[in-house]
Amino acid sequence: MRARLTGVLTLALALSGLPAAAQPEGCSVDTLRVDDVPLEVSLCVATPAEGRRRDEGGAVNVGVTERFTARGESFSRAVALEFMAGGQSSRSMDDVSLQKLGFERTLHLTILYRQGHVRLEHAMLLPGAVTLK
Numbered sequence: 001m002r003a004r005l006t007g008v009l010t011l012a013l014a015l016s017g018l019p020a021a022a023q024p025e026g027c028s029v030d031t032l033r034v035d036d037v038p039l040e041v042s043l044c045v046a047t048p049a050e051g052r053r054r055d056e057g058g059a060v061n062v063g064v065t066e067r068f069t070a071r072g073e074s075f076s077r078a079v080a081l082e083f084m085a086g087g088q089s090s091r092s093m094d095d096v097s098l099q100k101l102g103f104e105r106t107l108h109l110t111i112l113y114r115q116g117h118v119r120l121e122h123a124m125l126l127p128g129a130v131t132l133k
Helices: 002-015
Strands: 027-034 037-051 059-070 073-084 090-097 106-114 117-126
Touching: 027 117, 037 106, 037 117, 059 090, 059 106, 073 090, 073 106
Parallel strands: none
Antiparallel strands: 027 037, 037 059, 059 073, 090 106, 106 117
């Protein structure tokens, strides 16, 4: 019962848009600057690794909830990212259009997965290949 309550609370906090300090464990929050506007990027593991066991090698799928906030607007999306199994950590890439926030840009993300947690490792703004992180 307690585990179920904890899971529900964690999901509610992840979707609530709380500030970075209040985000649940397993999430990462970064603030980037896009065209001189702060953009908050929140990444949370939504579902654990599925597929081959990590000790078997190959790839695992991980459900990740991404939330992007700027100018008082935000949007979220759930994605399934593929990470390599068998190591301590793995990386995957994701491209996100920022049109919903009023930017005619795409954010190219490199996401690190380690021990059930994700975090934004690198971010590049396209077009222009502007490194943000």
